[in-house]
Amino acid sequence: MKNIKYLLVMVFTAGFFSSCEDAIDIEQVGLLEEDIAYQTAADLIDGLQGAYASLDTTPEIHFNSVFTDEIRIGYDNGGQGRALYSFQFNAASAGPSAIWTRGYRAINLSNRVIAAAEGFLAQNEDEDSDNDFSDDDVVSIGDSLAQALAIRSFVYLQMLSYYSPDLTDPSSLGVPLIDFVIEDEFNFVPPLRSTTGEIFNFIETDLLRARDLIADVQNTFFFSLDSIDAIRARAFSYAGDYDSAEPLASDLLDFYPLATQAEYRALFTDAGTAEVIFKLQRALDDPYDGQGATGSSFAGGWAGANYAFVGPGTGGSPYYEVATDLALTVQVADVRSEVIYEFFPTFPLAGRDVYTVNKYRGSSGQPLMNDLKIFRSPEMLFILAEGAAQDGDFDTVEDLLDDLRDARFDLDIPREEYTSAQEAYGAILDERRLEFAFEGYRYKDLRRLGALGNRSIDRADQDCERFNACDLPITDFRFTWPIPQAEFNANPPLRDQQNPGY
Secondary structure: OHHHHHHOOOOOOOOOOOOOOOOOOOOOOOOOOHHHHOOOHHHHHHHHHHHHHOOOOHHHHHHHHHHOOOEEEOOOOOOOOHHHHOOOOOOOOHHHHHHHHHHHHHHHHHHHHHHHHHHHHHHHHOOOOOOOOOHHHHHHHHHHHHHHHHHHHHHHHHHHHHHOOOOOOOOOEEEEOOOOOOOOOOOOOOOOEEEHHHHHHHHHHHHHHHHHHOOOOOOOOOOOHHHHHHHHHHHHHHOOOHHHHHHHHHHHHHHOOOOOHHHHHHHOOOOOOOOEEEEEOOOOOOOOOOOOEOOOOOEOOOHHHHOEOOOOOHHHOEOEEEOHHHHHHOOOOOHHHHHHEEEEEEEOOOOEEEEEEOOOOEEOOEEOOOOEEEEEHHHHHHHHHHHHHHHOOHHHHHHHHHHHHHHHHOOOOOOOOOOOHHHHHHHHHHHHHHHOOOOOOHHHHHHHHHHHHOOOOOOOHHHHHHHOOOOOOOOOHHHOOOOOOHHHHHOHHHHHHOOOOO
8 A cells, every 4th residue: 555655646637838817728637437437446546646636836826925925026027927916806817716726626536536435435345246345455445535535625725715704704605515526527517605614614524534544654745644634733723723723733743843954955955854744746747847827826837937937046037036025034044044035136137136036946957846845844833823822822922933933043042022912923924924935825824814913915115116016904805815707607696605895
């Protein structure tokens, strides 16, 4: 079973990557009826290939960077991302369309594996069935079922984090819940939106079931017991249920300690896995080995191509640069500074200092291509800090953030003190901004915690004044994503459930 999981590769049939904001037509494998496509335990692993390959966070990374305060428009920019940077965001924008369509495609692929695996297990329990699986097959089938459940749960949480207007209100609208096989996904009319609480409950039920079935194999490229618990911890924290999140986060932080400075550098060049609970592999000749949709939240391709055309540094034609305020906030002695940016003082082509994005320099000889880190242990530390802030335990918030800073500076940094919940949440947000820069968190962090910590988008005047887009109130409707416009054509009643403001 261990060999099977290590040999699993991310392969699927993709259409094309476009540099414009037009929808990408992708035909996934595994769309045959499950009784035809899946005949053996090995067939389920083939089906998982398509489900794993459909997971991609580059659309999130692009949107979070450009809409908030992670980037400034670069000196080599030819118009890329300027509308989004100027807060021009609506139901026809690329991000909502990309996450919605690709999310439900991944859910459909997972549902097919789930349905087939459940059928196999039912046959195995049926004494009259001709389909007799070996003990190893039964373990493999259960593991495939568990991984498909984890993929489905991860995608639902990903979608909920953007489309739910209030993650802490169980009665608020979530996303349509589809837990069955769609036979014709291109002509399928989805149900209306379930509530946020219903989606969270569905996620937790799936993940508890997955925990009982998952094989005891630890691999950062595939869902495991640990990464399943990481999804649960994130989901509980998003829902504001820190009593449930904290035990999970604490156990994971103990098992995945904070990286040393050397380990931190290595994990972002893909030379090490310290802190990494789960990541999506990106390798030469895989479907994401390409430039993708540059300057668009359709993205795809190399993560670094979200910021530059051909490579890192000024030689890579950067169309986005690190936001001035972000670059000046992270201290040089902090190891995160060298991962966040590369500094070019008074660069001639720009006539000013330039900070290029350095988190995705490349790997395996391919510039801009790096694995996508989905769950790292610092997130578990922040979950504990958020829970402590909610409880008014500011000493614990201080201790946790101090632990993180000490690790990043490799020094005993003076401990900050907080005397109110607003100060504590603000400090958590400030530290998350540095820790998860360019990883697809900033927008979600602000919409979850911004009002609590008195934080919103923070851009330097020299970056934003010429676009008349220096700030956006945290109460603005654009801190929740719209349901994509295209969905209303196939499902007009869904229009009545559009999020406020759109």
